[in-house]
Amino acid sequence: xxxxxxxxxxxxxxxxxxxxxxxxxxxxxxxxxxxxxxxxxxxxxxxxxxxxxxxxxxxxxxxxxxxxxxxxxxxxxxxxxxxxxxxxxxxxxxxxxxxxxxxxxxxxxxxxxxxxxxxxxxxxxxxxxxxxxxxxxxxxxxxxxxxxxxxxxxxxxxxxxxxxxxxxxxxxxxxxxxxxxxxxxxxxxxxxxxxxxxxxxxxxxxxxxxxxxxxxxxxxxxxxxxxxxxxxxxxxxxxxxxxxxxxxxxxxxxxxxxxxxxxxxxxxxxxxxxxxxxxxxxxxxxxxxxxxxxxxxxxxxxxxxxxxxxxxxxxxxxxxxxxxxxxxxxxxxxxxxxxxxxxxxxxxxxxxxxxxxxxxxxxxxxxxxxxxxxxxxxxxxxxxxxxxxxxxxxxxxxxxxxxxxxxxxxxxxxxxxxxxxxxxxxxxxxxxxxxxxxxxxxxxxxxxxxxxxxxxxxxxxxxxxxxxxxxxxxxxxxxxxxxxxxxxxxxxxxxxxxxxxxxxxxxxxxxxxxxxxxxxxxxxxxxxxxxxxxxxxxxxxxxxxxxxxxxxxxxxxxxxxxxxxxxxxxxxxxxxxxxxxxxxxxxxxxxxxxxxxxxxxxxxxxxxxxxxxxxxxxxxxxxxxxxxxxxxxxxxxxxxxxxxxxxxxxxxxxxxxxxxxxxxxxxxxxxxxxxxxxxxxxxxxxxxxxxxxxxxxxxxxxxxxxxxxxxxxxxxxxxxxxxxxxxxxxxxxxxxxxxxxxxxxx
Numbered sequence: 001x002x003x004x005x006x007x008x009x010x011x012x013x014x015x016x017x018x019x020x021x022x023x024x025x026x027x028x029x030x031x032x033x034x035x036x037x038x039x040x041x042x043x044x045x046x047x048x049x050x051x052x053x054x055x056x057x058x059x060x061x062x063x064x065x066x067x068x069x070x071x072x073x074x075x076x077x078x079x080x081x082x083x084x085x086x087x088x089x090x091x092x093x094x095x096x097x098x099x100x101x102x103x104x105x106x107x108x109x110x111x112x113x114x115x116x117x118x119x120x121x122x123x124x125x126x127x128x129x130x131x132x133x134x135x136x137x138x139x140x141x142x143x144x145x146x147x148x149x150x151x152x153x154x155x156x157x158x159x160x161x162x163x164x165x166x167x168x169x170x171x172x173x174x175x176x177x178x179x180x181x182x183x184x185x186x187x188x189x190x191x192x193x194x195x196x197x198x199x200x201x202x203x204x205x206x207x208x209x210x211x212x213x214x215x216x217x218x219x220x221x222x223x224x225x226x227x228x229x230x231x232x233x234x235x236x237x238x239x240x241x242x243x244x245x246x247x248x249x250x251x252x253x254x255x256x257x258x259x260x261x262x263x264x265x266x267x268x269x270x271x272x273x274x275x276x277x278x279x280x281x282x283x284x285x286x287x288x289x290x291x292x293x294x295x296x297x298x299x300x301x302x303x304x305x306x307x308x309x310x311x312x313x314x315x316x317x318x319x320x321x322x323x324x325x326x327x328x329x330x331x332x333x334x335x336x337x338x339x340x341x342x343x344x345x346x347x348x349x350x351x352x353x354x355x356x357x358x359x360x361x362x363x364x365x366x367x368x369x370x371x372x373x374x375x376x377x378x379x380x381x382x383x384x385x386x387x388x389x390x391x392x393x394x395x396x397x398x399x400x401x402x403x404x405x406x407x408x409x410x411x412x413x414x415x416x417x418x419x420x421x422x423x424x425x426x427x428x429x430x431x432x433x434x435x436x437x438x439x440x441x442x443x444x445x446x447x448x449x450x451x452x453x454x455x456x457x458x459x460x461x462x463x464x465x466x467x468x469x470x471x472x473x474x475x476x477x478x479x480x481x482x483x484x485x486x487x488x489x490x491x492x493x494x495x496x497x498x499x500x501x502x503x504x505x506x507x508x509x510x511x512x513x514x515x516x517x518x519x520x521x522x523x524x525x526x527x528x529x530x531x532x533x534x535x536x537x538x539x540x541x542x543x544x545x546x547x548x549x550x551x552x553x554x555x556x557x558x559x560x561x562x563x564x565x566x567x568x569x570x571x572x573x574x575x576x577x578x579x580x581x582x583x584x585x586x587x588x589x590x591x592x593x594x595x596x597x598x599x600x601x602x603x604x605x606x607x608x609x610x611x612x613x614x615x616x617x618x619x620x621x622x623x624x625x626x627x628x629x630x631x632x633x634x635x636x637x638x639x640x641x642x643x644x645x646x647x648x649x650x651x652x653x654x655x656x657x658x659x660x661x662x663x664x665x666x667x668x669x670x671x672x673x674x675x676x677x678x679x680x681x682x683x684x685x686x687x688x689x690x691x692x693x694x695x696x697x698x699x700x701x702x703x704x705x706x707x708x709x710x711x712x713x714x715x716x717x718x719x720x721x722x723x724x725x726x727x728x729x730x731x732x733x734x735x736x737x738x739x740x741x742x743x744x745x746x
Contacts, residue, residue, distance in 0.1 A: 034667060041558065042534065042556075043536045043557055043584035044584075045467075051435065052217070052434060054466045054487075055215070056213075057248040060132050062132060068146060068199060068200065071200070075204045077184060082094065082099075082202075082353075083359055085097075085361070087194070088159040088161065089160035090115070093158075094366065096366050098124045099126075104286045104287075104288075105126045106123075110298065111297050112124040115158065121264065122264070123295055125138060126282070128205055128285050129208075132251070137280070138279045138295045139267050139280070145199035145202055146195045146196055148199075150195060168191050171194065177360050181193060205351065211223055211227070212227075212345045221383050224380070224382060229338040230339045230340070232431050236463065237505065238330070239339070241339075244281045245281065250283050250285055251284070251285075253280070253281070254661070255280055256281060256325070257279075257314070258313045258323060259314010259315060260294045260295065261317050284346055287346060288302065288377050289373050289377070302343055307331075310328060313326035313328070324611050327610065393414065398420070399422065410432055421441045421442060422442045427454070429454070431462075431463050439470065439472075441473035451474075454478045454480065459481040460479055461474075464485070467489045469489060470493040471484060472493070483502035484508065485509075486508070486512055487509075488511045492512050493516050494509075494515075495520070500522070502524075504526060504528075505528055506531075506548075508533075509533075509535055510533045512536075515532055515538040515539070516539050518539075518542045519542050522543075524548065526606050526610070526612070527553075527606060529552065529570070531553045532553070532555070534555070534583055535557045539561045540554075540563075543565045544567075545565070545567050549602070551574060552567060552575070554577075554587070554590055555582075556582050560589070562591065562592045562595060564594050565595045569599055569601070571603065571615055572622050573598075576621075577626060578627075580660045591630045592621060592634065593633050595634045599637070599638035618684050620634075620637075621636065621645070622645050623669060624647050628669065629666075632670075632671070632673045633673050634675070639680075640680070642683070642687075642695060643674075643696040645697075645698045646666050649662070666702060667705060668706070671709070674710060693717055696714045699716070705731065708722065718738060
C-alpha cells in the first residue's frame with residue numbers, strides 16, 4: 001500500500017472516528033425538558049361543594065411557612081407592632097401610616113408619602129387577603145410576608161431604619177413586648193421574630209363575606225339587580241375581567257402590561273423575564289375603599305378605570321406590549337354603572353383590624369379616618385329582590401310562557417329544575433348561577449331549534465356558573481362575544497347547539513371540570529368555534545366546525561378527548577396548546593382521534609392583538625407546546641400549510657421569551673395511523689418566511705420523546721421522523737444533531 005493510499009485511509013478512518021464520537025456525544029447529551037408542574041397545575045374547577053351555585057370557590061392555601069404558623073397570640077403581637085411607630089427610625093411612622101384600616105388598608109393617596117414629605121414611587125397596595133398572595137409588591141420582588149416586612153422597615157424614605165439591631169434593642173427594652181415575645185418565641189425579641197409576628201397579623205386580614213360571597217353561597221338577594229347585571233358583565237367575554245381578577249381572591253399572581261403611561265419598568269426592574277411596564281394583578285376585594293387606582297394612583301375613580309380598559313388600555317397611548325386580555329370593549333353608561341355596582345359588592349370589612357387605643361411603646365398611634373366610600377358601599381349593598389328562593393320541593397319542569405323572557409323562567413327555578421324553551425326567537429342574554437339546572441330548547445314540528453339572537457348587540461347568549469349544568473337544542477346567533485360561556489364549575493353538558501356569528505367563541509367552558517360537548521355546530525367566530533380553556537376532563541365529539549379561525553381548541557387543559565368531529569374551512573382545524581400568562585400552566589394528556597380535518601385554509605380574521613391571530617392558516621391539527629398528545633386515525637386532507645404541526649412556543653416565534661411562564665416544549669407526543677392527502681402544498685407566508693416548507697407533518701424538532709408512526713408515503717419536515725421503535729439513544733443523537741444544525745448552520 002502506497003503512502004498516499006495509507007494517508008487517505010487514515011484520513012477516512014479519522015473522519016469516521018470523529019463522526020462516531022460526534023454521534024456518541026449527541027446520543028449521551030441530555031435533551032432539555034420542561035419542569036414538572038405537578039398537581040398544582042391550576043386547570044379545572046375550584047368550586048366548593050356542596051353549594052347552591054358554582055360561584056362559591058375554594059380559596060388557595062395561605063402563603064404561610066411551616067416554621068411560622070399563625071396563632072392568635074402571635075397575630076395580636078403583630079397587630080401591636082403594626083400600629084407602633086417604634087419600628088421607624090424617628091419613632092414617628094408605623095406600618096399603619098401607609099396601610100390604614102379605614103382607607104382599605106391603603107393610604108388614600110396617589111402615591112405613598114415618604115418620611116421626607118416626598119411621594120414614594122408607587123401607590124400603596126391594600127393588604128386585604130395578602131396572605132393568599134405568592135408574589136408581593138407591585139413588581140413581585142419578594143414571595144414571603146416575613147421577608148417583606150424588612151423592606152419598608154429599612155427603606156430610606158419609608159420607615160428609614162439604618163440599624164436594625166438598635167430597633168430590636170429598643171423593642172426588647174419595653175417590658176410588655178419582652179413578655180409577649182418570650183411567651184411566643186423561645187429566643188424572645190429578634191428581628192426575625194418581629195417579622196414573623198407582623199406576617200402572622202397580615203395573614204388575618206381576610207375578606208370573604210362580602211355581598212358577592214353571600215350570593216355565591218346561595219343568598220340570591222344579597223346582590224341588587226344592578227349588581228347582578230354587573231357580575232354578568234364582569235365575567236363576560238366582552239370585558240374579560242374574570243380572566244385576570246379570578247375568584248375567589250379577585251387577584252392574580254401574574255404580571256400584566258395594561259399600559260398605564262409611565263416610565264416605571266415594573267416587573268422588568270426585578271426579573272430578567274419581566275416585560276417593561278408589567279405589574280402584579282391587584283385584588284379587587286374592598287376595591288371601592290382604596291381609591292385612587294393603578295400602580296401610580298393616576299386614576300381617581302372606578303369609572304375612570306373602566307373607561308381606560310374599555311378603550312383598550314395603553315393601546316390608545318401607542319404602547320405596543322399591552323396584554324392580550326386588554327382588547328377594549330363597548331360599554332354604555334348603564335353598563336359602566338352596573339359594573340361599578342358589582343365592584344362595590346366585593347366590600348367586606350367584617351374582619352377590619354381594630355386600631356389600638358395605645359401600644360406598648362406609648363408612642364401615638366394613627367387616628368381613625370373618614371372614608372366616604374363606606375357610605376356609598378352601604379347604599380350599593382342594600383340587597384335585592386331576585387325572586388329566587390331555595391325551598392325544599394321536588395324538581396320541576398318550568399316552561400317559558402308565551403311572551404315571557406327566558407331569564408324570567410330561570411329566576412323561578414331551583415336546583416334540579418329543567419327550563420324548557422319553546423320554539424321562538426328570543427333577543428336576550430340568559431344568566432344561570434344556580435346548580436343543577438337544565439336549559440333545553442323545544443323544537444317546532446319541523447325540528448327547528450328555538451333561537452337566541454343577540455341582534456349583533458348583546459355580548460353573550462348564555463352565561464352560566466352553576467355546577468351540573470346542561471344546555472342544548474338551541475340555535476344561538478349574532479352575539480358579539482360568545483354563544484355560551486360556562487366558567488369555573490363541575491359537570492357541564494353542551495349538546496345539539498348550532499352557534500353562528502357569536503364573536504369570539506361558540507361554546508366556551510373555562511376553568512371547569514368534567515365537560516362534555518357533543519353534536520355542536522359552530523361557524524363564523526373570530527377565535528375558536530368550540531373552546532375549552534384551563535379545564536380538566538373535556539370531551540368534544542360528533543361536532544362540526546367550519547368558517548372559524550380555530551375550529552376546536554383545547555387550551556391549558558388536562559385530559560381532553562377530541563373524536564368523531566368534522567373540521568373544515570377554518571384557519572386551523574384542531575388546536576391543542578399551552579399558552580403563557582394564564583392561571584393554568586399545563587396542557588397534557590389529550591387524545592385527538594377519528595376526526596375528519598379537511599381544507600382548513602380560511603383566512604385568519606381574528607382581531608389584531610388577539611392570540612388567535614398568530615395561528616397560521618392552512619394547518620389541520622396544530623399542537624403547540626402540549627405534552628402527551630395521542631393523535632391517531634384522523635383523516636387529514638387538503639390543508640395547504642401542514643396536515644399536523646408540532647411546535648414549541650419559543651421556536652414558533654409567537655411569543656417573547658419574557659412572556660413565557662409555562663413549559664414551552666412539546667414532549668411525549670405520539671402521532672400515528674393517520675391518513676393524509678394533499679397537505680402542505682402552499683404554506684402560508686408566515687411559515688414560508690421562516691423557511692418552513694409545507695408537508696403532511698411539520699415538526700420544529702423540539703421536545704423529548706415525540707414519536708411519529710406513519711406510512712412511508714407521508715411527507716414531513718424534517719424528512720426523517722423518529723418512530724416508536726427508535727431506542728432513546730438514537731432519538732437523543734438525532735435530536736441533538738438536528739438542533740445543532742438548525743441553530744448553528746441553517
